Amino acid sequence: MDAVSLLEIFQLPFMARALATVAILAVASGVVGLFISFRDLEFVSDGLVHAVFPGLVVGNLLGGVAGVLPGAVVAALAAAVLLTVLGRRPRLGSDAGIAVVLTSAFSLGVVLVSRQENYVSQLEELLFGRLLTVTPAQLVQIAVVAAVAIALVLLTARSQLIRAFDPDGFRATGARPALVDLVLNIAVALLIVAGVQALGNLMVLALLTVPMAISRLVTRRFAWLVPLAVLTPLLAGAAGLWLTFTASVVGGHTPSPGAVVVLLLVGLYGLAVLWSLARRRGARSRVSSGGAR
Amino acid sequence: MSAVAGNAPDDATPVVELDDAAFGYAGTPSVHGVTARIHAGDSVALIGPNGSGKSTLLGGVLGLTEHLGGTLRVLGGTPRQALSRIGYLPQADRRDRELPITLRQAVTMGLYRELGPLRPVGRAGRARVTEAIEAVGLGQHAGAQFGELSGGQQQRGILARALVADPELVLLDEPFNGLDRPNRDSLLVTVNRLRAEGRTILVSTHDLELAREACSHVMLLNGEMLAFGTVAETLEPELVRATFHGAPAETGPHGDDGHHHGDAALSLGAV
Numbered sequence: 001m002d003a004v005s006l007l008e009i010f011q012l013p014f015m016a017r018a019l020a021t022v023a024i025l026a027v028a029s030g031v032v033g034l035f036i037s038f039r040d041l042e043f044v045s046d047g048l049v050h051a052v053f054p055g056l057v058v059g060n061l062l063g064g065v066a067g068v069l070p071g072a073v074v075a076a077l078a079a080a081v082l083l084t085v086l087g088r089r090p091r092l093g094s095d096a097g098i099a100v101v102l103t104s105a106f107s108l109g110v111v112l113v114s115r116q117e118n119y120v121s122q123l124e125e126l127l128f129g130r131l132l133t134v135t136p137a138q139l140v141q142i143a144v145v146a147a148v149a150i151a152l153v154l155l156t157a158r159s160q161l162i163r164a165f166d167p168d169g170f171r172a173t174g175a176r177p178a179l180v181d182l183v184l185n186i187a188v189a190l191l192i193v194a195g196v197q198a199l200g201n202l203m204v205l206a207l208l209t210v211p212m213a214i215s216r217l218v219t220r221r222f223a224w225l226v227p228l229a230v231l232t233p234l235l236a237g238a239a240g241l242w243l244t245f246t247a248s249v250v251g252g253h254t255p256s257p258g259a260v261v262v263l264l265l266v267g268l269y270g271l272a273v274l275w276s277l278a279r280r281r282g283a284r285s286r287v288s289s290g291g292a293r
Numbered sequence: 294m295s296a297v298a299g300n301a302p303d304d305a306t307p308v309v310e311l312d313d314a315a316f317g318y319a320g321t322p323s324v325h326g327v328t329a330r331i332h333a334g335d336s337v338a339l340i341g342p343n344g345s346g347k348s349t350l351l352g353g354v355l356g357l358t359e360h361l362g363g364t365l366r367v368l369g370g371t372p373r374q375a376l377s378r379i380g381y382l383p384q385a386d387r388r389d390r391e392l393p394i395t396l397r398q399a400v401t402m403g404l405y406r407e408l409g410p411l412r413p414v415g416r417a418g419r420a421r422v423t424e425a426i427e428a429v430g431l432g433q434h435a436g437a438q439f440g441e442l443s444g445g446q447q448q449r450g451i452l453a454r455a456l457v458a459d460p461e462l463v464l465l466d467e468p469f470n471g472l473d474r475p476n477r478d479s480l481l482v483t484v485n486r487l488r489a490e491g492r493t494i495l496v497s498t499h500d501l502e503l504a505r506e507a508c509s510h511v512m513l514l515n516g517e518m519l520a521f522g523t524v525a526e527t528l529e530p531e532l533v534r535a536t537f538h539g540a541p542a543e544t545g546p547h548g549d550d551g552h553h554h555g556d557a558a559l560s561l562g563a564v
Contacts, residue, residue, distance in 0.1 A: 038389075038392060156410065157410070158402075158405045159410070161402070162402045162405060164389060164392060165388065165389055165394065166383065166387065166451075168383030168384065168387055169381065169451070169454070171355075171357050172355050172357065172376070172381040173405060174356075174373060174376045174377075216393065220438055222393050222398065225393065
Protein backbone atom coordinates (compact mmCIF):
# COMPACT_ATOMS: atom_id res chain seq x y z
CA MET A 1 0.00 0.00 0.00
CA ASP A 2 1.25 3.48 -0.78
CA ALA A 3 1.68 6.31 1.64
CA VAL A 4 -1.12 8.83 1.21
CA SER A 5 -0.24 12.29 -0.11
CA LEU A 6 -0.46 15.31 2.20
CA LEU A 7 -3.02 17.10 0.05
CA GLU A 8 -5.27 14.05 -0.09
CA ILE A 9 -5.46 13.42 3.62
CA PHE A 10 -6.19 17.03 4.54
CA GLN A 11 -9.21 16.95 2.22
CA LEU A 12 -10.79 14.56 4.69
CA PRO A 13 -12.95 16.73 7.00
CA PHE A 14 -11.69 15.28 10.30
CA MET A 15 -8.07 15.63 9.19
CA ALA A 16 -8.71 19.21 8.02
CA ARG A 17 -10.21 20.00 11.44
CA ALA A 18 -7.21 18.44 13.18
CA LEU A 19 -4.87 20.59 11.11
CA ALA A 20 -6.98 23.71 11.74
CA THR A 21 -6.84 22.95 15.48
CA VAL A 22 -3.05 22.72 15.37
CA ALA A 23 -2.87 25.93 13.33
CA ILE A 24 -5.02 27.91 15.78
CA LEU A 25 -3.06 26.60 18.74
CA ALA A 26 0.24 27.30 16.94
CA VAL A 27 -0.66 30.97 16.40
CA ALA A 28 -1.92 31.46 19.96
CA SER A 29 0.95 29.64 21.63
CA GLY A 30 3.43 31.59 19.48
CA VAL A 31 2.09 34.86 20.90
CA VAL A 32 1.52 33.74 24.49
CA GLY A 33 4.67 31.57 24.50
CA LEU A 34 6.81 34.67 23.86
CA PHE A 35 6.07 35.93 27.36
CA ILE A 36 6.12 32.47 28.95
CA SER A 37 9.70 32.34 27.71
CA PHE A 38 10.58 35.96 28.56
CA ARG A 39 9.17 35.64 32.08
CA ASP A 40 10.56 32.12 32.68
CA LEU A 41 7.04 30.84 33.34
CA GLU A 42 7.57 27.33 31.96
CA PHE A 43 7.14 25.75 35.39
CA VAL A 44 4.13 27.95 36.19
CA SER A 45 2.62 26.77 32.88
CA ASP A 46 3.24 23.18 33.93
CA GLY A 47 1.44 23.94 37.20
CA LEU A 48 -1.50 25.40 35.27
CA VAL A 49 -1.64 22.41 32.92
CA HIS A 50 -1.91 20.01 35.84
CA ALA A 51 -4.32 22.22 37.76
CA VAL A 52 -6.70 22.15 34.80
CA PHE A 53 -6.85 18.35 35.01
CA PRO A 54 -9.32 18.01 37.93
CA GLY A 55 -11.48 20.65 36.20
CA LEU A 56 -11.68 18.42 33.13
CA VAL A 57 -12.62 15.43 35.23
CA VAL A 58 -15.25 17.21 37.32
CA GLY A 59 -16.68 18.81 34.18
CA ASN A 60 -16.87 15.40 32.57
CA LEU A 61 -18.49 13.83 35.66
CA LEU A 62 -21.11 16.56 35.91
CA GLY A 63 -21.88 17.29 32.29
CA GLY A 64 -20.27 14.64 30.09
CA VAL A 65 -18.31 15.82 27.06
CA ALA A 66 -20.16 19.16 27.05
CA GLY A 67 -19.07 19.78 30.64
CA VAL A 68 -15.36 19.37 29.96
CA LEU A 69 -14.72 22.87 28.64
CA PRO A 70 -16.61 24.81 31.35
CA GLY A 71 -14.96 22.62 34.01
CA ALA A 72 -11.55 23.32 32.55
CA VAL A 73 -12.20 27.09 32.35
CA VAL A 74 -13.25 27.27 36.01
CA ALA A 75 -10.22 25.25 37.15
CA ALA A 76 -7.87 27.26 34.93
CA LEU A 77 -9.06 30.62 36.24
CA ALA A 78 -8.86 29.45 39.87
CA ALA A 79 -5.35 28.08 39.30
CA ALA A 80 -4.24 31.30 37.54
CA VAL A 81 -5.34 33.37 40.53
CA LEU A 82 -3.75 30.95 43.01
CA LEU A 83 -0.41 30.79 41.16
CA THR A 84 -0.33 34.60 40.78
CA VAL A 85 -0.80 34.97 44.54
CA LEU A 86 1.89 32.34 45.25
CA GLY A 87 4.28 34.04 42.81
CA ARG A 88 4.00 37.27 44.77
CA ARG A 89 4.84 35.70 48.16
CA PRO A 90 8.54 34.87 48.05
CA ARG A 91 8.36 33.49 51.59
CA LEU A 92 6.08 30.66 50.44
CA GLY A 93 8.73 29.83 47.84
CA SER A 94 7.26 30.22 44.38
CA ASP A 95 8.57 26.94 42.94
CA ALA A 96 7.60 24.93 46.01
CA GLY A 97 4.13 26.48 45.92
CA ILE A 98 3.70 25.60 42.25
CA ALA A 99 4.85 22.03 42.94
CA VAL A 100 2.24 21.70 45.70
CA VAL A 101 -0.55 23.02 43.45
CA LEU A 102 0.59 20.83 40.55
CA THR A 103 0.81 17.53 42.41
CA SER A 104 -2.27 17.99 44.56
CA ALA A 105 -4.46 19.04 41.63
CA PHE A 106 -3.24 16.18 39.50
CA SER A 107 -3.76 13.62 42.27
CA LEU A 108 -7.25 14.96 42.85
CA GLY A 109 -7.97 14.54 39.15
CA VAL A 110 -6.74 10.94 39.14
CA VAL A 111 -8.78 10.04 42.22
CA LEU A 112 -11.89 11.56 40.68
CA VAL A 113 -11.41 9.92 37.30
CA SER A 114 -10.82 6.51 38.90
CA ARG A 115 -14.47 6.55 39.99
CA GLN A 116 -15.39 6.17 36.31
CA GLU A 117 -15.93 2.68 34.99
CA ASN A 118 -13.66 2.73 31.94
CA TYR A 119 -11.14 4.76 33.82
CA VAL A 120 -7.98 3.84 31.92
CA SER A 121 -9.31 4.96 28.54
CA GLN A 122 -10.81 8.08 30.14
CA LEU A 123 -7.46 8.91 31.68
CA GLU A 124 -5.68 8.34 28.41
CA GLU A 125 -8.08 10.69 26.60
CA LEU A 126 -7.60 13.38 29.23
CA LEU A 127 -3.83 13.08 29.13
CA PHE A 128 -3.26 12.65 25.41
CA GLY A 129 -6.27 14.28 23.79
CA ARG A 130 -8.37 13.44 20.76
CA LEU A 131 -6.89 15.40 17.90
CA LEU A 132 -8.59 13.30 15.21
CA THR A 133 -12.09 13.62 16.66
CA VAL A 134 -12.32 17.39 17.09
CA THR A 135 -15.89 18.36 16.18
CA PRO A 136 -16.80 21.56 14.30
CA ALA A 137 -18.35 22.91 17.51
CA GLN A 138 -15.18 22.17 19.47
CA LEU A 139 -13.12 23.88 16.77
CA VAL A 140 -15.17 27.05 17.25
CA GLN A 141 -14.72 26.83 21.04
CA ILE A 142 -10.97 26.42 20.63
CA ALA A 143 -10.79 29.41 18.27
CA VAL A 144 -12.76 31.67 20.62
CA VAL A 145 -10.76 30.75 23.75
CA ALA A 146 -7.46 31.10 21.86
CA ALA A 147 -8.52 34.51 20.52
CA VAL A 148 -9.28 35.74 24.05
CA ALA A 149 -5.85 34.52 25.21
CA ILE A 150 -4.12 36.35 22.33
CA ALA A 151 -6.11 39.54 23.01
CA LEU A 152 -5.16 39.50 26.70
CA VAL A 153 -1.47 39.24 25.85
CA LEU A 154 -1.55 41.87 23.09
CA LEU A 155 -3.38 44.35 25.34
CA THR A 156 -0.66 44.02 27.98
CA ALA A 157 2.31 43.30 25.69
CA ARG A 158 4.19 46.51 26.52
CA SER A 159 3.80 45.98 30.24
CA GLN A 160 4.77 42.31 29.90
CA LEU A 161 7.90 43.24 27.94
CA ILE A 162 9.20 45.87 30.34
CA ARG A 163 8.29 43.67 33.34
CA ALA A 164 10.32 40.84 31.83
CA PHE A 165 13.26 43.08 30.97
CA ASP A 166 13.55 45.23 34.06
CA PRO A 167 11.19 44.58 36.99
CA ASP A 168 12.40 47.66 38.90
CA GLY A 169 11.97 49.95 35.92
CA PHE A 170 8.54 48.40 35.37
CA ARG A 171 7.34 49.28 38.87
CA ALA A 172 8.43 52.87 38.27
CA THR A 173 5.99 53.15 35.35
CA GLY A 174 3.17 53.04 37.89
CA ALA A 175 1.73 49.82 36.47
CA ARG A 176 0.44 47.10 38.78
CA PRO A 177 2.65 44.00 38.74
CA ALA A 178 -0.08 41.77 40.25
CA LEU A 179 -2.53 42.70 37.50
CA VAL A 180 -0.01 42.21 34.70
CA ASP A 181 1.00 38.81 36.14
CA LEU A 182 -2.61 37.74 36.56
CA VAL A 183 -3.50 38.67 32.97
CA LEU A 184 -0.59 36.63 31.63
CA ASN A 185 -1.42 33.64 33.84
CA ILE A 186 -5.05 33.77 32.72
CA ALA A 187 -3.97 33.93 29.07
CA VAL A 188 -1.77 30.86 29.57
CA ALA A 189 -4.56 29.06 31.43
CA LEU A 190 -7.08 29.81 28.67
CA LEU A 191 -4.70 28.57 26.02
CA ILE A 192 -4.27 25.36 28.00
CA VAL A 193 -8.04 25.01 28.07
CA ALA A 194 -8.14 25.58 24.30
CA GLY A 195 -5.45 23.01 23.64
CA VAL A 196 -6.24 20.40 26.21
CA GLN A 197 -9.16 18.65 24.51
CA ALA A 198 -7.32 18.18 21.25
CA LEU A 199 -3.76 17.64 22.40
CA GLY A 200 -4.34 16.40 25.92
CA ASN A 201 -3.07 17.60 29.21
CA LEU A 202 0.59 16.68 28.79
CA MET A 203 1.01 17.60 25.14
CA VAL A 204 -0.36 21.12 25.45
CA LEU A 205 2.57 22.09 27.67
CA ALA A 206 4.98 21.19 24.88
CA LEU A 207 3.13 23.48 22.50
CA LEU A 208 3.31 26.37 24.97
CA THR A 209 7.03 26.09 25.64
CA VAL A 210 8.96 24.21 22.93
CA PRO A 211 8.27 26.43 19.86
CA MET A 212 9.52 29.59 21.58
CA ALA A 213 12.52 27.69 22.94
CA ILE A 214 13.32 26.78 19.32
CA SER A 215 12.90 30.40 18.20
CA ARG A 216 15.23 31.69 20.89
CA LEU A 217 17.90 29.17 19.91
CA VAL A 218 17.66 30.03 16.24
CA THR A 219 17.40 33.82 16.24
CA ARG A 220 18.11 36.86 18.40
CA ARG A 221 15.90 39.04 16.25
CA PHE A 222 12.81 39.99 18.22
CA ALA A 223 10.63 40.34 15.12
CA TRP A 224 11.28 36.74 14.05
CA LEU A 225 10.56 35.06 17.39
CA VAL A 226 6.77 34.77 17.11
CA PRO A 227 6.57 33.94 13.36
CA LEU A 228 9.11 31.14 13.86
CA ALA A 229 7.27 29.87 16.94
CA VAL A 230 4.08 29.69 14.85
CA LEU A 231 5.78 27.99 11.92
CA THR A 232 7.52 25.16 13.81
CA PRO A 233 4.38 23.62 15.42
CA LEU A 234 2.56 24.03 12.08
CA LEU A 235 5.27 21.99 10.36
CA ALA A 236 5.34 19.42 13.16
CA GLY A 237 1.53 19.35 13.17
CA ALA A 238 1.11 18.75 9.44
CA ALA A 239 3.90 16.17 9.36
CA GLY A 240 2.66 14.46 12.54
CA LEU A 241 -0.91 14.16 11.26
CA TRP A 242 0.31 12.79 7.97
CA LEU A 243 2.54 10.24 9.74
CA THR A 244 -0.27 9.15 12.05
CA PHE A 245 -2.70 8.77 9.18
CA THR A 246 -0.20 6.89 7.04
CA ALA A 247 0.72 4.60 9.93
CA SER A 248 -2.93 3.89 10.48
CA VAL A 249 -3.67 3.15 6.80
CA VAL A 250 -0.43 1.34 5.96
CA GLY A 251 0.45 -0.26 9.27
CA GLY A 252 -3.01 -0.65 10.72
CA HIS A 253 -1.93 0.98 13.96
CA THR A 254 -2.85 4.53 15.03
CA PRO A 255 -0.39 6.16 17.41
CA SER A 256 -1.62 9.14 19.47
CA PRO A 257 -1.43 12.02 16.95
CA GLY A 258 -0.80 14.53 19.74
CA ALA A 259 2.21 12.55 20.92
CA VAL A 260 3.59 12.22 17.38
CA VAL A 261 3.25 15.98 16.81
CA VAL A 262 5.08 16.70 20.05
CA LEU A 263 7.86 14.21 19.27
CA LEU A 264 8.41 15.91 15.91
CA LEU A 265 8.43 19.30 17.63
CA VAL A 266 11.03 18.06 20.08
CA GLY A 267 13.01 16.74 17.10
CA LEU A 268 13.00 20.27 15.66
CA TYR A 269 14.19 21.51 19.05
CA GLY A 270 17.10 19.06 18.87
CA LEU A 271 18.03 20.39 15.44
CA ALA A 272 17.86 23.95 16.79
CA VAL A 273 20.21 23.03 19.64
CA LEU A 274 22.72 21.57 17.14
CA TRP A 275 22.43 24.64 14.92
CA SER A 276 22.95 26.97 17.86
CA LEU A 277 26.00 25.00 19.06
CA ALA A 278 27.51 24.98 15.58
CA ARG A 279 26.95 28.70 15.17
CA ARG A 280 28.50 29.46 18.55
CA ARG A 281 31.52 27.33 17.74
CA GLY A 282 31.84 29.16 14.41
CA ALA A 283 31.69 32.52 16.19
CA ARG A 284 34.31 31.40 18.72
CA SER A 285 36.74 30.22 16.06
CA ARG A 286 36.25 33.49 14.18
CA VAL A 287 37.05 35.40 17.37
CA SER A 288 40.13 33.31 18.16
CA SER A 289 41.49 33.52 14.60
CA GLY A 290 40.79 37.28 14.68
CA GLY A 291 42.64 37.52 18.01
CA ALA A 292 45.65 35.62 16.62
CA ARG A 293 46.19 38.18 13.94
CA MET B 294 15.13 67.84 24.62
CA SER B 295 13.75 71.01 26.06
CA ALA B 296 15.35 72.75 28.96
CA VAL B 297 13.17 72.36 32.00
CA ALA B 298 14.21 75.33 34.08
CA GLY B 299 11.70 77.63 32.39
CA ASN B 300 8.84 75.19 33.01
CA ALA B 301 9.67 74.69 36.65
CA PRO B 302 7.07 75.87 39.13
CA ASP B 303 7.59 78.98 41.19
CA ASP B 304 11.20 79.13 42.36
CA ALA B 305 10.02 78.92 45.93
CA THR B 306 8.27 75.57 45.37
CA PRO B 307 10.75 72.75 45.88
CA VAL B 308 10.80 69.88 43.40
CA VAL B 309 11.15 67.45 46.29
CA GLU B 310 10.11 68.43 49.79
CA LEU B 311 10.83 66.09 52.71
CA ASP B 312 10.09 66.80 56.36
CA ASP B 313 11.15 64.17 58.89
CA ALA B 314 10.17 61.54 56.33
CA ALA B 315 10.65 57.79 56.86
CA PHE B 316 10.58 55.03 54.23
CA GLY B 317 10.84 51.28 54.44
CA TYR B 318 9.32 47.88 53.78
CA ALA B 319 6.57 45.89 55.50
CA GLY B 320 6.03 48.63 58.05
CA THR B 321 9.68 48.77 59.15
CA PRO B 322 11.57 51.94 58.26
CA SER B 323 14.94 51.50 56.53
CA VAL B 324 15.64 55.22 56.59
CA HIS B 325 14.11 57.97 58.71
CA GLY B 326 14.53 61.58 59.72
CA VAL B 327 14.90 62.82 56.14
CA THR B 328 14.36 66.57 55.89
CA ALA B 329 15.31 68.48 52.75
CA ARG B 330 14.03 70.99 50.24
CA ILE B 331 15.42 70.17 46.82
CA HIS B 332 14.89 72.86 44.18
CA ALA B 333 14.82 72.85 40.39
CA GLY B 334 18.32 72.48 39.00
CA ASP B 335 19.75 71.02 42.22
CA SER B 336 21.78 67.88 41.90
CA VAL B 337 21.90 65.86 45.11
CA ALA B 338 24.28 63.00 45.88
CA LEU B 339 22.84 60.50 48.38
CA ILE B 340 25.88 59.11 50.12
CA GLY B 341 26.14 56.28 52.63
CA PRO B 342 27.35 52.70 52.99
CA ASN B 343 25.46 49.69 51.62
CA GLY B 344 22.11 49.29 53.36
CA SER B 345 22.05 52.91 54.52
CA GLY B 346 18.68 53.58 52.85
CA LYS B 347 19.78 55.35 49.66
CA SER B 348 17.73 53.14 47.33
CA THR B 349 14.85 53.06 49.81
CA LEU B 350 14.72 56.86 49.78
CA LEU B 351 14.79 56.99 45.97
CA GLY B 352 12.03 54.36 45.96
CA GLY B 353 10.06 56.52 48.37
CA VAL B 354 10.27 59.53 46.04
CA LEU B 355 8.87 57.26 43.28
CA GLY B 356 6.16 55.87 45.56
CA LEU B 357 7.61 52.34 45.35
CA THR B 358 8.73 51.95 48.96
CA GLU B 359 6.39 52.53 51.88
CA HIS B 360 6.13 56.09 53.16
CA LEU B 361 6.07 55.47 56.91
CA GLY B 362 6.16 58.92 58.44
CA GLY B 363 6.70 62.66 58.00
CA THR B 364 5.79 64.54 54.82
CA LEU B 365 6.81 64.03 51.21
CA ARG B 366 5.82 66.17 48.26
CA VAL B 367 7.18 65.51 44.79
CA LEU B 368 6.64 68.17 42.11
CA GLY B 369 3.93 69.63 44.28
CA GLY B 370 1.93 66.43 44.81
CA THR B 371 2.12 62.75 45.64
CA PRO B 372 4.77 60.56 44.01
CA ARG B 373 2.10 58.83 41.95
CA GLN B 374 0.81 62.12 40.57
CA ALA B 375 4.37 63.08 39.66
CA LEU B 376 5.36 59.74 38.12
CA SER B 377 5.09 60.84 34.48
CA ARG B 378 7.52 63.73 35.18
CA ILE B 379 10.17 61.51 36.80
CA GLY B 380 12.93 59.60 35.01
CA TYR B 381 14.37 56.60 36.89
CA LEU B 382 17.50 54.54 36.42
CA PRO B 383 17.21 51.47 38.70
CA GLN B 384 20.16 49.38 39.87
CA ALA B 385 21.48 47.10 37.17
CA ASP B 386 21.32 43.75 38.94
CA ARG B 387 17.75 42.69 38.15
CA ARG B 388 17.80 43.33 34.39
CA ASP B 389 17.39 40.33 32.10
CA ARG B 390 20.29 40.69 29.67
CA GLU B 391 19.28 37.52 27.83
CA LEU B 392 16.15 39.05 26.29
CA PRO B 393 16.67 39.45 22.55
CA ILE B 394 15.82 43.14 22.36
CA THR B 395 17.79 45.99 20.83
CA LEU B 396 19.03 49.12 22.58
CA ARG B 397 16.40 51.02 20.59
CA GLN B 398 13.61 48.78 21.97
CA ALA B 399 14.91 49.19 25.52
CA VAL B 400 14.93 52.99 25.21
CA THR B 401 11.47 53.00 23.59
CA MET B 402 10.12 51.47 26.83
CA GLY B 403 10.59 54.96 28.33
CA LEU B 404 7.66 56.11 26.15
CA TYR B 405 5.28 53.28 27.12
CA ARG B 406 3.75 55.20 30.00
CA GLU B 407 2.87 58.10 27.72
CA LEU B 408 1.68 55.86 24.86
CA GLY B 409 -0.40 53.43 26.89
CA PRO B 410 -0.93 49.84 25.80
CA LEU B 411 -1.76 50.27 22.12
CA ARG B 412 -0.89 53.70 20.66
CA PRO B 413 1.90 53.23 18.08
CA VAL B 414 5.30 54.82 18.74
CA GLY B 415 5.08 56.78 15.49
CA ARG B 416 7.64 58.89 13.69
CA ALA B 417 7.85 61.53 16.43
CA GLY B 418 8.38 58.86 19.09
CA ARG B 419 11.09 57.19 17.05
CA ALA B 420 12.84 60.53 16.59
CA ARG B 421 12.79 61.12 20.36
CA VAL B 422 14.27 57.66 20.95
CA THR B 423 17.04 58.36 18.45
CA GLU B 424 17.73 61.72 20.09
CA ALA B 425 17.91 60.17 23.58
CA ILE B 426 20.29 57.44 22.37
CA GLU B 427 22.52 60.02 20.69
CA ALA B 428 22.46 62.20 23.82
CA VAL B 429 24.16 59.44 25.82
CA GLY B 430 26.70 58.86 23.03
CA LEU B 431 25.41 55.50 21.80
CA GLY B 432 24.13 56.60 18.37
CA GLN B 433 26.10 53.94 16.49
CA HIS B 434 24.80 51.15 18.76
CA ALA B 435 21.05 51.85 18.43
CA GLY B 436 20.40 48.59 16.57
CA ALA B 437 22.69 46.45 18.75
CA GLN B 438 21.40 43.74 21.08
CA PHE B 439 21.09 45.29 24.53
CA GLY B 440 22.66 42.25 26.22
CA GLU B 441 25.72 42.45 23.98
CA LEU B 442 26.59 46.01 25.01
CA SER B 443 29.18 46.52 27.75
CA GLY B 444 27.96 47.15 31.31
CA GLY B 445 28.68 50.85 30.99
CA GLN B 446 26.91 51.12 27.66
CA GLN B 447 23.89 49.33 29.16
CA GLN B 448 23.80 51.88 32.00
CA ARG B 449 23.91 54.72 29.49
CA GLY B 450 21.16 53.00 27.52
CA ILE B 451 18.92 52.80 30.59
CA LEU B 452 19.73 56.46 31.29
CA ALA B 453 18.51 57.23 27.76
CA ARG B 454 15.31 55.33 28.59
CA ALA B 455 14.91 57.47 31.72
CA LEU B 456 15.39 60.66 29.69
CA VAL B 457 13.34 59.93 26.57
CA ALA B 458 10.13 61.18 28.21
CA ASP B 459 11.81 64.52 29.04
CA PRO B 460 11.51 64.29 32.86
CA GLU B 461 11.90 67.22 35.24
CA LEU B 462 13.21 65.04 38.07
CA VAL B 463 15.83 62.35 37.39
CA LEU B 464 16.54 59.59 39.95
CA LEU B 465 19.72 57.56 39.45
CA ASP B 466 20.31 54.53 41.69
CA GLU B 467 24.02 53.64 41.86
CA PRO B 468 24.58 54.50 38.17
CA PHE B 469 28.37 54.46 38.47
CA ASN B 470 28.73 51.03 40.08
CA GLY B 471 31.28 48.90 38.30
CA LEU B 472 31.89 51.32 35.42
CA ASP B 473 35.28 51.72 33.80
CA ARG B 474 36.84 55.17 33.40
CA PRO B 475 35.55 56.02 29.89
CA ASN B 476 31.96 55.01 30.69
CA ARG B 477 32.09 56.80 34.02
CA ASP B 478 33.34 59.97 32.34
CA SER B 479 30.68 59.73 29.68
CA LEU B 480 27.96 59.31 32.31
CA LEU B 481 29.37 62.30 34.26
CA VAL B 482 29.17 64.47 31.14
CA THR B 483 25.52 63.47 30.73
CA VAL B 484 24.68 64.19 34.38
CA ASN B 485 26.34 67.61 34.17
CA ARG B 486 24.42 68.38 30.99
CA LEU B 487 21.13 67.43 32.69
CA ARG B 488 22.02 69.86 35.47
CA ALA B 489 22.78 72.59 32.95
CA GLU B 490 19.36 71.99 31.37
CA GLY B 491 17.78 72.75 34.73
CA ARG B 492 16.63 69.24 35.58
CA THR B 493 16.71 68.13 39.19
CA ILE B 494 18.83 65.09 39.93
CA LEU B 495 18.99 62.69 42.88
CA VAL B 496 21.83 60.19 42.55
CA SER B 497 22.74 57.49 45.06
CA THR B 498 26.40 56.55 45.25
CA HIS B 499 29.19 55.71 47.63
CA ASP B 500 31.63 57.56 45.43
CA LEU B 501 32.63 60.85 47.10
CA GLU B 502 34.56 62.07 44.08
CA LEU B 503 31.42 61.83 42.00
CA ALA B 504 29.57 64.06 44.45
CA ARG B 505 32.25 66.71 44.05
CA GLU B 506 32.33 66.46 40.26
CA ALA B 507 28.64 66.39 39.43
CA CYS B 508 26.55 67.54 42.37
CA SER B 509 25.48 70.79 44.02
CA HIS B 510 24.28 69.15 47.26
CA VAL B 511 25.04 66.11 49.37
CA MET B 512 22.81 64.09 51.68
CA LEU B 513 24.59 61.75 54.11
CA LEU B 514 22.58 58.68 55.10
CA ASN B 515 23.05 55.74 57.42
CA GLY B 516 19.61 54.48 58.35
CA GLU B 517 18.77 58.09 59.10
CA MET B 518 19.70 61.38 57.50
CA LEU B 519 22.90 62.65 59.11
CA ALA B 520 23.40 65.82 57.08
CA PHE B 521 22.09 67.68 54.05
CA GLY B 522 23.55 70.77 52.42
CA THR B 523 25.87 72.06 49.74
CA VAL B 524 28.83 69.90 48.77
CA ALA B 525 31.29 72.27 50.46
CA GLU B 526 29.49 72.37 53.81
CA THR B 527 28.42 68.70 53.96
CA LEU B 528 31.43 66.69 52.81
CA GLU B 529 33.15 67.45 56.11
CA PRO B 530 35.62 64.82 57.38
CA GLU B 531 33.79 64.40 60.71
CA LEU B 532 30.39 63.96 59.06
CA VAL B 533 31.64 61.54 56.44
CA ARG B 534 33.45 59.47 59.06
CA ALA B 535 30.28 59.32 61.16
CA THR B 536 28.31 58.23 58.10
CA PHE B 537 30.60 55.35 57.26
CA HIS B 538 31.65 54.41 60.82
CA GLY B 539 35.11 53.89 59.38
CA ALA B 540 33.70 51.54 56.74
CA PRO B 541 35.19 51.88 53.27
CA ALA B 542 33.95 54.65 51.00
CA GLU B 543 34.90 54.86 47.37
CA THR B 544 37.07 57.78 46.48
CA GLY B 545 37.05 57.26 42.76
CA PRO B 546 36.36 54.83 39.95
CA HIS B 547 37.80 51.68 41.45
CA GLY B 548 35.48 49.35 39.69
CA ASP B 549 33.42 46.57 41.11
CA ASP B 550 32.17 45.94 44.60
CA GLY B 551 34.71 44.28 46.81
CA HIS B 552 37.51 46.43 45.46
CA HIS B 553 37.07 49.48 47.59
CA HIS B 554 40.47 51.00 48.03
CA GLY B 555 41.17 53.41 50.81
CA ASP B 556 38.57 54.36 53.37
CA ALA B 557 36.55 57.41 54.19
CA ALA B 558 39.26 58.88 56.36
CA LEU B 559 41.83 58.43 53.61
CA SER B 560 39.71 60.21 51.03
CA LEU B 561 39.03 63.24 53.15
CA GLY B 562 42.32 64.96 52.48
CA ALA B 563 40.85 65.99 49.15
CA VAL B 564 37.58 67.29 50.57
